Structures are given as C-alpha cells and as structure tokens.
Amino acid sequence: MLSVDRESILEVLMSLIIAFAVGTVVLVVLGYDPIRVYSILFKYGYGNTDYLLKKSTPLLLTGLAFSVPAIAGVFNIGGESQLYVGAITALLVAHYTGSAIPAVIIGTAAGALLGLTIAALRVYRNINEVITAIMLNWTFFYFIAYLVSAKYANPKVPHESVPVPPGARIGGIFFIAVLTALTYYYVLHFTEIGYKMRVSGVSPQSARYAGFSPEKMVLTSMLLGGAAAGLGGALLVLGATYTIDTTLSAIYGIGFTGIGIGLLGRNNPVGIIFSSLFMSGLIIGGQWVELKTGAPPELADTLIGVIVIALAVPYAYRLLMKKVGQRGSAA
Amino acid sequence: MPAVEMEGIFKVYPDGVVALRGVTLRVEEGEIHGLLGENGAGKSTLMRILYGEIKPTEGRIKLFGREVNFSGPWDAIRHGVGMVYQHFTLVPTFTVLENLYLALLPLNPDITPEEVRKLAEKKMEETGLRVPLGEVVENLPIGVQQRVEIIKALLQNAKILALDEPTSVLTPIEVEELFKTLRELKKEGITIIFITHKLKEVKEITDRVTVMRRGEVVGTVNTGEVSEKDLARMMVQREVVMSLQKSPANPGEVVFRVENLKVRDEAGIEAVKGVTLELREGEVLGIAGVQGNGQRELAEALAGIRLPHDGRIIFEGRDVTSLGAAERYKLGIAYVPDSRKVGLVGDMKIVENVILTNLPRVTSSGRIMWDAAESLSEEVIKRFDVVAPSVKAPIKHLSGGNQQKVMVGREIVREPKVFIVAEPTQGLDIGATEFIRRTILNLRDSGKAVLLISTDLDEVLQLSDRIAVIYEGRIMAVGRPEEFTLERLGLLMGGVDA
Ligand SMILES: Nc1ncnc2c1ncn2[C@@H]1O[C@H](COP(=O)(O)OP(=O)(O)O)[C@@H](O)[C@H]1O
Ligand SMILES: [Mg+2]
Numbered sequence: 001m002l003s004v005d006r007e008s009i010l011e012v013l014m015s016l017i018i019a020f021a022v023g024t025v026v027l028v029v030l031g032y033d034p035i036r037v038y039s040i041l042f043k044y045g046y047g048n049t050d051y052l053l054k055k056s057t058p059l060l061l062t063g064l065a066f067s068v069p070a071i072a073g074v075f076n077i078g079g080e081s082q083l084y085v086g087a088i089t090a091l092l093v094a095h096y097t098g099s100a101i102p103a104v105i106i107g108t109a110a111g112a113l114l115g116l117t118i119a120a121l122r123v124y125r126n127i128n129e130v131i132t133a134i135m136l137n138w139t140f141f142y143f144i145a146y147l148v149s150a151k152y153a154n155p156k157v158p159h160e161s162v163p164v165p166p167g168a169r170i171g172g173i174f175f176i177a178v179l180t181a182l183t184y185y186y187v188l189h190f191t192e193i194g195y196k197m198r199v200s201g202v203s204p205q206s207a208r209y210a211g212f213s214p215e216k217m218v219l220t221s222m223l224l225g226g227a228a229a230g231l232g233g234a235l236l237v238l239g240a241t242y243t244i245d246t247t248l249s250a251i252y253g254i255g256f257t258g259i260g261i262g263l264l265g266r267n268n269p270v271g272i273i274f275s276s277l278f279m280s281g282l283i284i285g286g287q288w289v290e291l292k293t294g295a296p297p298e299l300a301d302t303l304i305g306v307i308v309i310a311l312a313v314p315y316a317y318r319l320l321m322k323k324v325g326q327r328g329s330a331a
Numbered sequence: 332m333p334a335v336e337m338e339g340i341f342k343v344y345p346d347g348v349v350a351l352r353g354v355t356l357r358v359e360e361g362e363i364h365g366l367l368g369e370n371g372a373g374k375s376t377l378m379r380i381l382y383g384e385i386k387p388t389e390g391r392i393k394l395f396g397r398e399v400n401f402s403g404p405w406d407a408i409r410h411g412v413g414m415v416y417q418h419f420t421l422v423p424t425f426t427v428l429e430n431l432y433l434a435l436l437p438l439n440p441d442i443t444p445e446e447v448r449k450l451a452e453k454k455m456e457e458t459g460l461r462v463p464l465g466e467v468v469e470n471l472p473i474g475v476q477q478r479v480e481i482i483k484a485l486l487q488n489a490k491i492l493a494l495d496e497p498t499s500v501l502t503p504i505e506v507e508e509l510f511k512t513l514r515e516l517k518k519e520g521i522t523i524i525f526i527t528h529k530l531k532e533v534k535e536i537t538d539r540v541t542v543m544r545r546g547e548v549v550g551t552v553n554t555g556e557v558s559e560k561d562l563a564r565m566m567v568q569r570e571v572v573m574s575l576q577k578s579p580a581n582p583g584e585v586v587f588r589v590e591n592l593k594v595r596d597e598a599g600i601e602a603v604k605g606v607t608l609e610l611r612e613g614e615v616l617g618i619a620g621v622q623g624n625g626q627r628e629l630a631e632a633l634a635g636i637r638l639p640h641d642g643r644i645i646f647e648g649r650d651v652t653s654l655g656a657a658e659r660y661k662l663g664i665a666y667v668p669d670s671r672k673v674g675l676v677g678d679m680k681i682v683e684n685v686i687l688t689n690l691p692r693v694t695s696s697g698r699i700m701w702d703a704a705e706s707l708s709e710e711v712i713k714r715f716d717v718v719a720p721s722v723k724a725p726i727k728h729l730s731g732g733n734q735q736k737v738m739v740g741r742e743i744v745r746e747p748k749v750f751i752v753a754e755p756t757q758g759l760d761i762g763a764t765e766f767i768r769r770t771i772l773n774l775r776d777s778g779k780a781v782l783l784i785s786t787d788l789d790e791v792l793q794l795s796d797r798i799a800v801i802y803e804g805r806i807m808a809v810g811r812p813e814e815f816t817l818e819r820l821g822l823l824m825g826g827v828d829a
C-alpha cells in the first residue's frame with residue numbers, strides 16, 4: 001500500500017507553480033530576464049548528474065532526519081548538529097583506521113545518539129526539543145570548528161582538516177541514501193514500530209488507548225532521524241568532500257535545508273528522494289545564475305525560500321482549520 | 332423586577348442537534364438561582380446564550396426588564412453579565428494581576444495595572460474574597476483560580492454571575508469556601524445563577540431552582556418547599572421505552588473483580604475513591620451517573636491505560652492490576668472509550684484503525700501483514716454493517732454511527748471475555764443506536780461479561796441486568812433494575828443516599 005496520495009502531489013505542484021510565479025515577479029522587478037535566469041538555473045542545475053547526486057545525498061538524509069521524527073510528532077530541527085557529529089566522527093575514524101565501513105557505522109551511530117539525547121531530554125525532562133536542538137547546533141558547530149582548525153588541521157593545507165585517506169573514500173553515496181529512504185519507507189508503512197510511530201504522531205491519546213507509549217515512539221523516531229543525519233555527514237566527508245574546511249562551509253546549513261526538503265517531500269521518504277534532487281538542482285543552478293548573470297546569490301535563496309513558504313501555506317492552513325474545527329465542536 | 336428573563340428560547344446547533352426547545356427562565360434580582368439537570372439537558376447551552384457566546388435560534392432575553400440582543404460575550408459583559416466556566420479562561424503563565432488587567436483593558440483601554448491593583452484590592456475588601464495578585468495563575472490551586480475568575484467578573488461590574496458546574500472541579504473544602512463567597516456576593520446584591528447536577532448543593536445554596544430535562548424546563552420551584560426526592564423526580568422523570576427485546580440474563584462465573592480501586596485524574600485529584608465491583612459472564616452491569624463522577628478514570632484504570640494508586644483488579648482469578656493496556660487486551664479484556672477522538676485516528680484509513688487494538692493478530696515478527704489486516708477489516712465491515720467505500724477509506728469520512736461500529740466491532744472480533752464500553756451511543760442516530768445496543772445484548776447472550784458505563788439513563792435501564800450508580804468516584808448502590816425507581820436513581824445520581 002504505497003501511500004503517495006494524489007492530494008499532496010497536487011498540493012506540491014501548486015506550491016511550485018506559485019513559487020516560480022513569485023520568483024518571476026521578483027526577477028522582473030530586479031531587472032533580470034526571467035527566461036534567461038530560469039534556463040540557466042535548470043540547464044546547469046541539473047546538467048551535471050554526478051555533482052547533483054553528490055550534492056543531494058546529505059540533503060536527502062537530513063530531509064529524512066526531519067521527516068521521520070515529524071511523523072511521530074517531534075520537530076527535529078537538530079539535523080544540523082546530527083550531521084556535524086556524523087561528519088566529524090566519520091572523518092576521524094577514517095583518519096585513524098583508514099577504512100570506510102567503521103567510519104560509516106560510527107558516524108551514523110553518533111548522529112543517532114545525538115538525536116536520542118534530544119528526545120530523551122524532552123521525554124524524561126520535558127525540555128522542548130527545539131530549544132535543545134538549537135543550542136546543540138551551535139555547541140557542535142564551534143566544537144567541530146575547534147577540532148578541525150586546532151586538533152586535526154591538515155599541515156599541508158592550512159584551512160582544511162586532515163583528509164580522508166584514499167583507502168577510505170567511497171563512491172555511489174547517493175544510492176546508499178536512496179536505499180536508506182526506501183528502508184525508512186518500509187519501516188514506516190510495513191512494520192509495527194512504524195505504524196506505532198505514525199499513530200503517536202497524529203494522536204498520542206489513541207496510542208495510549210491502544211497500549212503503547214507515544215514517548216517511546218518519540219525516542220525511536222529521533223534515533224532513526226539522528227541516524228539518517230549522521231549517515232549524511234559520514235557519506236558527505238567519505239564520498240564528496242574528503243575533508244572539512246575550517247569555516248565549516250562544507251557542512252553548514254545542510255540540516256536546515258533538510259527541513260525544507262522534508263516538507264517539500266511531504267514527510268514521505270520516497271517524496272524526499274525527489275525533493276532533495278530538485279532542491280539540490282536549484283542550489284547548484286543558483287550558483288551558475290550568479291556566475292553568468294551577476295545576479296546576487298540571494299536570488300536562488302529567495303526562490304528556495306518562496307518555495308518552502310508556498311509549501312508551508314497549505315500545511316499551515318490545514319493545521320489552522322483543524323484547530324478551529326476543534327474549538328467549534330467543543331461543548 | 333426579574334434580573335434575567337429568557338423567554339421561549341430555542342437552540343438548534345449547526346449539526347442539527349436541538350439543544351433547547353422553548354425554554355423560559357426567570358431569575359429574580361439578588362437571588363441564588365439553581366439550574367439543575369442531567370447531562371445534555373441544555374444547561375450550558377442556555378448559559379452560553381445568556382453570555383452572548385452563541386445566538387439562540389429563537390427567543391427573547393431581557394435583563395432588568397430591558398430587552399437585549401448580545402453580539403458577543405464582550406457585549407454581555409458590558410451589560411453586567413459575568414460567567415465562570417468549568418474550564419477557566421485565565422492565562423496560566425500570567426500573574427493574577429496581569430490576568431485582571433487583561434480582562435479590564437477592553438472595557439477601559441486607558442486603565443493602568445496600578446489602577447487595576449487598587450480596584451482589585453477594594454473589591455477584595457468589600458467581598459472578603461481574597462486572591463494573591465502577584466502569584467502566577469498556574470501555581471494556584473483550582474479553587475483559588477476559580478476565585479480569580481469570580482473577582483474578574485466582579486471587576487467587570489457583573490450584576491449577574493453565572494457559574495457552570497463550579498463545584499465539579501473543587502475539593503469539598505473548596506466547595507464550602509465557594510458557597511461562603513456566593514452568600515457574600517448575594518448580600519452585595521449580585522444575582523447568581525448556579526448550575527449543578529448535585530441535589531445536595533441545590534438544597535444548600537439556592538433560593539429557587541429551575542429543573543431542566545432534554546432541552547425543556549420541567550419547572551421552577553422555591554428550594555425550601557421541595558425535598559431532594561421531588562427534585563430527583565423532576566430531573567430524571569421519563570417514560571422508559573423498552574423497545575429492545577431482551578431475554579432474561581444467564582449469569583455465570585465471576586470473571587472480573589475490582590476491589591477498592593482508587594484512581595487519580597490528570598490533576599492528581601482522586602477521581603475514583605474506592606470502587607468495588609463484580610462482573611459475571613453473561614450479564615450487563617450498567618454504571619449510571621452524571622458525567623465527570625469518575626467514570627472515565629475508572630474505565631481507563633480497568634483497561635490498563637491509567638494506573639490506580641490503590642486497589643486490585645482481578646481477571647479470571649489473576650491479578651492484572653500492574654499490567655498495561657496491550658497486555659490486558661491480549662488476555663481478553665476489551666475497552667471501547669467514550670470518545671471517538673481517542674478510540675479512532677481520524678486521519679488514518681479504516682484498516683489502520685481496525686488494527687489499532689488488534690496488532691498481535693496482524694503482525695508477525697514486527698512486520699504488519701496488510702493482507703490479514705484488510706481481511707480483518709472486511710470482516711468488521713461485514714459483521715457490523717459498516718457503510719464504507721473500502722477499507723482504505725479514511726475513517727473520518729464515515730458517519731459517526733459507522734465510525735462507532737468500527738470502534739465497537741474491532742473489539743468484538745477479538746472475542747474478548749470482558750467487554751468494557753463507555754457511552755457507546757453518544758451522538759448517534761436512532762438506527763445506529765439500536766444496532767449498537769443490540770450488539771451489546773448479543774454479546775451478553777453469548778456469555779460475555781459487559782460493563783456498560785453510560786450517562787444516558789435510558790441506555791443503562793434498557794441494557795443492564797444489574798445497575799451500579801456512581802457519584803463522586805464512589806458506588807452509591809448496586810442492584811437489579813427492579814430495585815431502583817426512577818426517583819431513587821435520580822437521588823443516587825445526585826449524591827443522596829436512598
Ligand atoms: N457545540 C455543540 N454542537 C452541537 N451540539 C451541542 C453542542 N454543545 C452541546 N450540544 C448538544 O446540546 C445538548 C445540550 O448540551 P449542554 O447544553 O452542554 O447540556 P448540559 O450543560 O445540561 O449538560 C446535548 O445534546 C449536546 O450534545
Ligand atoms: Mg454543561
């Protein structure tokens with residue numbers, strides 16, 4: 001029972017149309033030729049498959065890191081730091097062992113552990129997961145910046161960390177990410193634990209009635225989400241960048257963009273495969289637009305921002321209607 | 332001159348429920364006027380109309396002889412009507428003073444917090460009603476929060492104060508305090524409308540009382556001239572229609588025993604205060620009572636959703652008190668909750684709802700066998716006449732009756748030995764109601780033990796082989812239906828031993 005419903009596909013399409021329409025207006029107002037900009041955007045954004053897939057990989061995984069917890073009712077804004085710890089542990093393990101498999105496993109575990117920690121603070125200490133996650137994002141950002149610039153700097157290239165040794169570099173990372181998405185899809189829709197997560201997310205009181213704990217599902221979903229982001233970080237350094245630069249520009253922002261990708265994919269792992277590709281293309285294409293037309297880099301960001309907002313509007317609208325409906329029917 | 336005159340009030344809710352059918356209420360100035368009635372009698376609806384929160388479908392309202400037509404609560408407040416709901420409308424994270432300031436701003440946009448403090452202190456002086464102005468509301472006991480609501484209404488210059496079941500959230504000591512306050516306010520000339528279903532309270536505090544039943548007024552009497560018995564009779568009086576054919580019960584062994592069970596509600600207040608019950612195979616034990624007397628907490632404790640803090644639950648000779656809901660369901664206990672919002676997941680498909688309490692049957696080593704789940708759902712649909720396009724349709728697209736059939740049916744296909752069901756026909760049309768009641772009787776005839784918890788007295792009378800009346804978390808009496816007259820039931824439900 002593949003649950004990609006027509007309604008949400010339609011909604012996504014509508015949002016995209018609105019986004020590009022608004023983008024066109026913005027371009028015209030700023031004095032750019034929209035047709036030229038869009039053709040550059042799409043031609044170059046989706047022209048280099050290899051680069052596109054590499055770019056999409058960590059974004060697909062942070063998309064999952066947002067969406068799987070969202071399905072169980074948790075707002076995981078911590079994909080960012082979960083990806084950081086995955087990246088740094090994978091880098092270090094690869095550095096010391098010279099092989100990829102332990103690096104992937106430990107990077108994934110590190111992300112999972114961090115996700116679980118955030119969830120545990122919410123479940124057992126009632127600390128809001130958004131606040132914890134935002135604080136941890138910055139904590140880990142500076143901690144890793146410290147590690148790569150002070151402890152594990154590359155003596156030959158001053159603004160980079162030690163590199164992943166050649167024997168630990170891997171290819172085909174996008175397919176690992178797709179496999180992860182399909183596995184998560186399977187877990188959500190074909191296993192008991194996935195079913196329980198979905199019930200807990202929409203109706204915790206129904207979960208309690210049925211005799212399982214929505215809190216446990218919060219923990220599970222954050223474990224799975226964190227693992228995805230951790231894997232994303234690991235694959236990024238082992239298969240794409242092979243190093244982390246001291247400004248962290250290679251890893252910064254992927255977790256945040258993942259939120260948009262998750263929403264664009266309507267929290268459906270299969271949808272997220274496509275939304276990560278789409279979004280990556282926009283990001284790449286945006287850089288080419290900048291290069292070829294001299295448009296500011298904010299242009300692509302604006303376009304992406306408009307898409308996310310256009311997508312969020314129907315979602316927010318439904319949420320609002322639900323709230324209003326509940327109030328109306330309360331005695 | 333009467334303070335309140337409501338004449339010929341009709342109210343039809345948008346979903347077609349006729350809540351009031353020509354109600355006339357007259358409240359004299361300066362009296363404490365009781366409004367008594369069972370659940371669903373229309374008391375809250377009448378008060379929400381008086382407070383301008385909803386509009387009557389038909390009817391006129393006069394305050395102190397002048398006809399009014401409120402466009403909203405703020406309008407009612409300006410005309411001197413104050414309202415204290417069962418659920419408070421304070422901002423929990425604000426201090427008392429901030430809440431009062433917030434309430435007075437719309438009436439006087441120039442007012443300062445300091446002026447509000449002075450006004451509040453003066454009002455507390457006059458009425459003897461004390462609240463800590465500097466405290467954050469959520470840290471205050473419920474009784475004090477209620478007092479804040481009352482002060483708030485008074486500061487808004489309420490001349491008429493309506494309180495909707497104000498004692499249902501209070502401890503006995505807090506109830507005494509409230510009564511003292513109300514008497515004080517009466518001395519100040521405030522007119523009070525006091526809603527309750529508790530007979531003792533009516534006798535203790537009101538001057539006159541209007542009794543409502545099913546959207547109509549049964550009568551208005553001077554409290555001093557009637558007995559609790561008279562009031563009980565007025566409240567529950569009805570023709571019991573025995574439309575269901577019912578064979579005599581054939582009770583067997585005791586399968587379920589509850590001993591001195593004590594359960595707390597979310598707020599930590601003891602809602603079930605030592606309930607002891609026995610349930611036999613092949614019988615329906617009906618628990619009658621007005622809503623909010625511990626029924627939900629009792630049901631949830633029996634199902635294993637809520638942990639009791641004292642007492643024991645014995646199922647087939649085995650102590651199951653410490654088992655969770657899933658384990659109890661597996662042993663053969665089933666529970667249908669009083670709310671479809673709890674029992675069903677509206678956004679999910681029928682099949683996903685059917686498996687909610689049937690997971691062990693449709694999973695194998697952690698995997699859901701959707702084929703098995705779908706055929707189980709087909710079975711529920713067929714056996715219980717559910718009208719649905721397919722098992723994959725979202726449950727929210729079904730009518731209330733069909734949703735209820737799914738919720739009841741998925742428990743019955745499990746062949747449970749003990750069937751606990753709460754408010755099984757609430758909000759259903761006649762056809763669905765008959766069907767569900769028939770189903771419950773069939774279950775009994777096939778030797779299952781049924782515990783029916785219902786605030787619908789007709790339902791309890793029609794289905795039960797034995798009746799227990801619950802009031803404030805205690806069982807007032809247990810017996811066969813013949814042992815209860817309507818009057819006695821009314822007294823017991825109203826908290827009077829009889
Ligand atoms: N918002 C509403 N929409 C539809 N029906 C309602 C609503 N509120 C109350 N009712 C129905 O109106 C009737 C009277 O309810 P209510 O005024 O709450 O009674 P009471 O306060 O005496 O228990 C009941 O049948 C109830 O189900
Ligand atoms: Mg009411």
